[in-house]
Amino acid sequence: MAIDKEAIEMVTEERMVKVMKEYKEEIREMKEEIEKLKRKVYRLEQCSGKRKRNEKERERVRRKIVRVEKKRWGGGSSNLNKVKQLFTDGLKVKAEVKEVNQIGHRGDWITILVKMGSEKDSRKVLEARRKEGSRMKVKIDADKSVEDRIKEGKEREKRKERKEEESGGTRKSAEDEIVEKMEDHLLMSTDEDEAEQKKKREGRS
Numbered sequence: 001m002a003i004d005k006e007a008i009e010m011v012t013e014e015r016m017v018k019v020m021k022e023y024k025e026e027i028r029e030m031k032e033e034i035e036k037l038k039r040k041v042y043r044l045e046q047c048s049g050k051r052k053r054n055e056k057e058r059e060r061v062r063r064k065i066v067r068v069e070k071k072r073w074g075g076g077s078s079n080l081n082k083v084k085q086l087f088t089d090g091l092k093v094k095a096e097v098k099e100v101n102q103i104g105h106r107g108d109w110i111t112i113l114v115k116m117g118s119e120k121d122s123r124k125v126l127e128a129r130r131k132e133g134s135r136m137k138v139k140i141d142a143d144k145s146v147e148d149r150i151k152e153g154k155e156r157e158k159r160k161e162r163k164e165e166e167s168g169g170t171r172k173s174a175e176d177e178i179v180e181k182m183e184d185h186l187l188m189s190t191d192e193d194e195a196e197q198k199k200k201r202e203g204r205s
Helices: 005-061 079-090 119-135 146-204
Strands: 063-069 097-106 109-116 139-142
Touching: 005 063, 005 119, 063 079, 063 119, 079 097, 079 109, 079 119, 109 119, 119 139
Parallel strands: none
Antiparallel strands: 063 109, 063 139, 097 109
């Protein structure tokens, strides 16, 4: 039985082409599936990151920085009870206090980080403090992120530079005024000297 080599090669080649096409199709489908999975993972990461940022923001909003004078804060009960008393008796506010930590002590002032029970309680405390004004000798501020603190620091620097420029301009104006007065005085003296000399010349003639 004669074997047709060309026929066998043709059949083999056709099968290889068919197999390659199938492999290419599978590879294309796998690539598409991988891209879909990548997009899904990216969305999940974005949502997770956003959720974490929102949780951090809510956590930060509930925190308050309380600064009190050491001499008005010393002795007695714990910081937790003192803060609660400050809100109820001093500010006349019913607010849940979850946690209290002393985070600083500079000069006569003690700095305390207070974690409120809710954002609503946090707003109530700040509003009550604003209404009290200067009578309440306690500083209460919302806790701020590092970015906010840097931004406020830059704004303070800019205000300071503007004030220095304005005061510098005022000094310059005052100096100019003094110089002008001195020049006027010199001119007047020169005019008086000329008038005096003229009288003398007329008297001699």
